[in-house]
Amino acid sequence: MELLKNRMIKDGDVKPGNVIKVDSFLNHQIDIDLLNAIGKEFKSRFEGVRIDKILTIEASGIAIAVIAAQYFNVPVVFAKKTESKNLDKDTYESDVYSYTKGKTYTIRVSKKYLNEGENILIVDDFLAKGKAARGLIDILDMAKCNLSGIGIVIEKGFQKGGDEIRSIGVKLESLAIVESIDDGNIVFGEASPSRRD
Numbered sequence: 422m423e424l425l426k427n428r429m430i431k432d433g434d435v436k437p438g439n440v441i442k443v444d445s446f447l448n449h450q451i452d453i454d455l456l457n458a459i460g461k462e463f464k465s466r467f468e469g470v471r472i473d474k475i476l477t478i479e480a481s482g483i484a485i486a487v488i489a490a491q492y493f494n495v496p497v498v499f500a501k502k503t504e505s506k507n508l509d510k511d512t513y514e515s516d517v518y519s520y521t522k523g524k525t526y527t528i529r530v531s532k533k534y535l536n537e538g539e540n541i542l543i544v545d546d547f548l549a550k551g552k553a554a555r556g557l558i559d560i561l562d563m564a565k566c567n568l569s570g571i572g573i574v575i576e577k578g579f580q581k582g583g584d585e586i587r588s589i590g591v592k593l594e595s596l597a598i599v600e601s602i603d604d605g606n607i608v609f610g611e612a613s614p615s616r617r618d
Contacts, residue, residue, distance in 0.1 A: 422462050422596040425574065426609055428455060429597060435605045441547075441575065448481035448546050456488040459596060463544065463572040464492035466594040472569045473539040474498055476561070478517075478528060478553050482545040485574060489544055498535065500528040500557060513563045517556035528556050535564035548573040548595065551582025558591075570594065578610050 434442040446452040472493050477486035478500045486497045503526075512529040519526065535541070543557050554571055561568050568591060576583045576595035579602075587593050600610030 422459070424455065424458055425597045428452075429575070429607055433607065435602050435607065439577070439579075439602050441577070441599065441602075441607065443546075443575070447485075447574065451484050453488075456485060459485060459574060460489040460492050462596055463489045463542075463594070467493075467542060467570055467572065467592075470542070470569050470592070471540045472542045474535075474541050475544050476500070476530070476535075476541050476557055477544050478502070478557060481547075485546055486544045489572065493542070498530060500530050500560065502526050502528055504529070513560040515556040515559040515563075518550075518552045528553075528560070530560050530564075532564070535561070535566055537565040538567065539564075540567045540569045542569045543571040544573075545571075546574045547577070548575075548582050548586075548593075549577045549580040551586050554582070554586055572596075575599065 428446055429443060432445050436442055444450065446455055472495055474495050475486045475490050475493065475497045477483060477497065479502055483499050490497045511532045513532060514527050514529050516525055517528050541561055543554060545553060548554055558568060570592035571586065573595040576598045578598045578600045583593055583595060598610045599607055601608045
C-alpha cells in the first residue's frame with residue numbers, strides 16, 4: 422500500500438533495536454484519513470471471505486479494527502491485556518510475549534463475545550515475531566471459531582513471524598512489509614505470491 426509506505430518514510434522513525442516508530446499517525450496520534458484507506462484496503466484484500474467479527478488486541482489494534490469494521494459491517498472484539506473488575510470471570514486466555522515491551526502478558530477475551538463456528542478476521546498494527554497473532558489464534562482455537570485471515574498494517578519481514586504464520590496455511594495480508602532497516606532507513610519488500618497465499 423503505497424500511501425502507507427510513503428507515510429512511513431515521511432513521518433516514521435527507526436529506534437534502536439529495529440523499533441519502527443509510527444506514533445505520529447498510527448498508534449498514538451491517529452490520522453483518520455489514512456486509517457480509512459487502511460480499512461478499505463483490508464476490505465479489498467479479504468473480499469469474498471466470510472467474516473462475522475474482527476478480533477484485535479489492545480491498545481494499538483483497536484482504532485484500526487474499528488475503522489476496518491465499518492467496511493465489513495461487523496462487530497469488533499478486542500483482547501484485554503490487563504485484568505479489571507468489569508471483565509467477565511469466564512474468559513479465554515493466552516500468554517503473549519511483547520517484542521516492543523520486552524515482557525510476557527496474559528491476554529483475555531470474554532467467552533460470551535466469541536461463539537463457536539464464527540468466522541473471525543484478526544487485525545493488528547504490527548507483526549514482528551508473530552507472538553500476538555499466535556496468542557489470538559490460540560484464543561480462537563479455544564473458542565472453536567474459524568480463522569478467516571489476518572490483516573496487518575506493518576509487518577517486519579526480517580523477523581520472520583509472518584512467514585511462520587503463512588507456513589501453517591493462514592491467509593495473512595500485510596499492507597507494508599519491511600524487509601530490512603539499513604542505517605536507520607526502512608527498506609520495503611513486496612508481497613510475493615508465497616506471501617500472499
